[in-house]
Amino acid sequence: MAVHRKPRQRSLGGGPARTVRTAVTIALAGVATTTGLEGTGHAAPRLTPEQVRAKVEQLYQQAEVATEKYNGAKEKADAAEKRIRTLGDEAARRQQNLNAARDALGSVAAAQYRDGGFDPALRLMLSDDPERYLDGAEFTERAGVRQTAAVNRVRRQLREIEQLRGAAHVQLTSLQSRQTELRRQKRTVTGKLAEARRLLTRLSPEQRAALGEGEGGYGVTGRTSRAATGARGAPAAPGAVAVPNSRAAAAVAYARQKLGSPYVWGATGPDSFDCSGLVQAAYRSAGISLPRTTYAQIGAGRRVSRSALLPGDLVFFYSGISHVGLYIGDGLMIHAPNPSAPVRVAPIDQMPFAGATRVV
Incomplete structure (x- = not known):
């Protein structure tokens, strides 16, 4: 390509046109170099x-951060809609x-009109702007006590x-803001996953199979393993530890039943889940309502140490x-x-531990 030929040396006094051509040639050559058009670039x-695996795990973790932000924005958008x-x-x-x-x-005004009077209440009924008319001093002065009480109502x-309309406008503005945030976080999540x-x-x-096993599986990987988990979806081992109370037991039982269910970001069950959606659904089955997001769930109960x-x-x-x-x-x-990787059993030391909460 002509843009790769070394330009002949010319004096700076060669005229404006030559100076512009030289600048354009140098610029194009720079573009060719940065885009690999010169054919001498090295493949990544x-x-x-x-x-x-390390890069994919990083992308998944970044997508999960965006997913939780999406979940939080959706929760607030749903609340605004409600x-x-x-x-x-x-x-x-x-x-x-x-x-x-x-x-x-209006009935009072009509009666007075039939009697020959033209009560201010009738003017109120005929007014295009009743609130403005109600503020008029003339109406207040001429209205009787009975009409005054009705007019005040x-x-x-x-x-x-008007206050309700103002509150609705505030909520609508909030909803539109949340919807914008939803779209932004959705783009982030889908981009990272892609x-x-x-x-x-x-x-x-x-x-890929080896990578999937390394993503945190511990004996139960995929839907094909669910048949081996028993009638209620609980693996014979590991994790067979006494549960402290009936509600915690119900939540754990629900989670065991969902082993092998696919991960879908933003999902809360019953057939697919993201991480916070799974624990929310598990405790919902036990009659306990948890917040939607991880950063809200950690504050939903009593903090406990890892050793406890x-x-x-x-x-x-x-x-x-x-x-x-x-x-x-x-x-x-x-x-x-x-x-x-689907819903599965995994060791808690496979990721950086940040804390724990006891809900019940």
Whole structure:
């Protein structure tokens, strides 16, 4: 390509056109160098399976951080939607009360009109802006005591409806902000997972299988292993440790039943889960409501030390509290690892331990 030929030496006084051509040539040559168009670039070194594994684990961990942020934003968006519906229902009820009050004023006004009077209440009914009219001094001065009380009720109801509308607007703004955050975190998660999948395609099926086993499996890997877990999905061993109470036992039993279920980010069951979705569903089955995200779940109970762990405790990992599992004893937990590994039993020392919480 012509852009790779070394430009002939010319004096700086060769004229503006030559100077511009020289600058463009140098710039294009620089672009060619940085993009590898000159054909002398070196291919990126091929990653070893262990390097692929380390990179994939890093991507999964980053995706999980974004997943928990997504879960938190979704929880708040759902709450905002619920609040908007509640405010809408309340506004509709208040509007019915307002209409009834205005109808009552209208009946009084109509009676007075038939008697030859033109009561201010009738003006209220005919006004395009009743709230503005209600604020008029003339109306207050001319209205009788009875009408004044009714008018005050109308004024109060108008004010309440306006307050409800303001609150709904605040909630709508919050919802729109949460939806923006949801979209941003979704892009982050899907991008990280797509990059992890791309890296995994570099490995042979045998290497991918070995990588999946290294992601935290401990005797139960995939749906094909569920048949060997017994009638209630509990492996004969390990983790057969007495559970301290019935609710913790119910949560652990639920998690055992879900061994082999796929990891799906943002999922809370019953057929697929992310890490916090699994423990939330497990305790929901035991009649206990947990927050949606890992960083909220760690504050949902009493903190316990690693040495004092009991089955049913929630165990958290990484400095950002981005992963959680359900402790089952013997240094083991049930957790939903990542998209390459289903719900499984794993040792708690395979990830940086961050803390534990006892819910019951």
